[in-house]
Amino acid sequence: MGPSGSGKTTLLTTLGGLLPPAAGRVLAGGVPLDEQPELRAGLALVFQSYGLLSLLTAAENVEVALRAAGREPAEAMRLAAETMERVRVSKFAGHLVEELSGGQQQRVAVARALALRPKVLLADEPTAEQDATHRAVVLDELLAVTDEGTTLVIATHDPEVAERCDRVIELRDVARRRSRSGT
Numbered sequence: 001m002g003p004s005g006s007g008k009t010t011l012l013t014t015l016g017g018l019l020p021p022a023a024g025r026v027l028a029g030g031v032p033l034d035e036q037p038e039l040r041a042g043l044a045l046v047f048q049s050y051g052l053l054s055l056l057t058a059a060e061n062v063e064v065a066l067r068a069a070g071r072e073p074a075e076a077m078r079l080a081a082e083t084m085e086r087v088r089v090s091k092f093a094g095h096l097v098e099e100l101s102g103g104q105q106q107r108v109a110v111a112r113a114l115a116l117r118p119k120v121l122l123a124d125e126p127t128a129e130q131d132a133t134h135r136a137v138v139l140d141e142l143l144a145v146t147d148e149g150t151t152l153v154i155a156t157h158d159p160e161v162a163e164r165c166d167r168v169i170e171l172r173d174v175a176r177r178r179s180r181s182g183t
């Protein structure tokens, strides 16, 4: 958690290995992430802006990620359908992403990450676009993967989401404090 601009997205992107840190290192179990290709391959991200392929259908977006992770086509289709059902986007499976609402797109992005059964799941404001019912669904499904041994890291502004996590880390907006104090 942390104020807007405090660096939550930057931190998740760095933890995901997509953005090299300006200083410091990302360690997992005491070992640099760069030296753990298996762990890196087992990471999944839910991006704040979803990062879906707009010219594909919702189902194809999930399937493409599974195919890229090495699943056979039939299995990718089965896993995609099953996961989309869990986050209540099945009825939009055949719709192009651009035809979906922001909340629906966000749930497709969550389905895409969940379907991969990652070792580490990094989710950036994954409930921000959801109404109360769907927020609970998304959160329940995300938290469920922790029972299967997945590490889940969520960036959120929502205290109710944070309340359900094991640990809450507060980021301070260092840049803003500096500029305010003139240092």
Ligand SMILES: Nc1ncnc2c1ncn2[C@@H]1O[C@H](COP(=O)(O)OP(=O)(O)OP(=O)(O)O)[C@@H](O)[C@H]1O
Pocket: 002, 003, 004, 005, 006, 007, 008, 009, 010, 011, 048, 175
């Ligand atoms: N691509 C970029 N290049 C340069 N600066 C950036 C870039 N992306 C973000 N920043 C800056 O880094 C800081 C942290 O941004 P970040 O998006 O990580 O914050 P956040 O905590 O996720 O914010 P929010 O809650 O609004 O999503 C901000 O000052 C932002 O302007």
